[in-house]
Amino acid sequence: MDTIKKYLESMFEHLPKTIEVMRAKDELYSMMEDKYNELISEGKKENEAIGIVISEFGNLDELAEGLGLNKVLDDLVSSDRRYVSRQEADDYVDAAVSRRFLLSLGILLCILSPAGPILLDSIATATGLSFFTGIGVAFLFLCAAIGVGFIVFSNYSTKSWSFLNRQPCYIDDETIDYLKSEKEESQTVKGMILAVGIMLCIVSVIPVIVLDSALNIPIISDGVGPSMMFTLAGVGVFLIVFSSGRNMAYKKLLSLNKKVFPQEIFRAFSEASSKSSDENSYVHSSKSSDERYYAHSNKSSGSSDKTVHIERVSGEVVENVDKNKTYNSHKMPEKPEDPTEKKVKNFIRAMVADYWKSVLCIYIIWSFFTFSWGSSWIIWPLAAILRKPIENYFFNDKH
């Protein structure tokens, strides 16, 4: 049966992974499986059965029309997609989770750092030993430095997987099913971690309030209370940031097949227009870090089959990439932007793309300039909550 599966897999290897194609593959497999099982139960040898099943399979060209494919698409769009195996997918999820862990740990240390001076300062005041203050300040810088180190390093820990962003890749049905069930399973844990994280952030102010009003000992109300607040908030933010790591890795892998790269469309398109040179067609591709593109097509007169096909297929793909993204085949080309406005936009986009590093920058600058360590940590939970809206805003509604 493995041989048949491999045979079918190789037949479909170069086809785009659309819903129709996947369904066809499943159906064909089901029919072949039935036939194979019956041949075996009739007493045929395995090799014989495989031979018969494969010889009676037929020809994929017959399917093309029904699947909304045409030659242009089979040949060009998916022929050089990189295959990502289930093992690799697993490895990627592990790498993404540990990367997220490092990032969360870095953030935790950054939030925790002001707890040092606060606690040790109050000890210094209580005991009269001023070197405690020094230790506190040293703790702040050390903690922040290590934290920043983790945040920066976390970016590099998944460097070897960056091809997932740069190169067209695909995963097979089995991996898709596997990832979907894994994602489903991880959902509960994610929810629990997230809930605990949010809870900790909220209750973090309780020690300060309670200890301040209940006891009138300076070392407790000025030292232990606030430093406990930072600890609780730090752990809370750690959990909030960490919770979504695994899920995001699954999402990314599951979106690989739907992701179409500008160069693929462009290639398919230029091929088609070179075949029908009388047409006034062009593709305008704009690439940003989340791989967005728009395909425009202006037709002066009569359209050839090829071009129409690509337009339709690429249209479907865009919808798959993200439902919020607008696709308009008759959209006018973008107006040239004012250069300074463009620079600012690019800068903001770069900042959003490197989200956590930007947040770190803002946090450190804000904290050191205003020295309001007591309130500046709030930037972390806010950043975690606002990440989605901000990214959606900058990457989806640019136009």
Next chain:
Amino acid sequence: MTEISSDVIRGYNDTIILFILLDEPSYGYEISKRIRALSDDKYIIKETTLYSAFTRMEKNGYIESYVKSAENGKKRTYYRITENGKKYYKEKCEEWNLTKEVIERFVKETD
């Protein structure tokens, strides 16, 4: 031995499949098995031919598909004929009768 020409039979794959579905809803392999049995092993329909006929006829509204689990728990796509499909089947039968009648007049034994 003469073999059936796929060019000729192509236009009647739909008729053959609809004939099987007239009795009761069925799924891919069972349909291909019955075609083979009813034709005394003279016509073995290819899987790809069968599947492309399914998608085409479903698009045209001649058949409907639904998923049903078999006795062994395996999920299968079943197909059933629609009213439209029955009408289409009738038309195809009439068309074949005419075709047969015409072609018959041009067929004779030669040596």
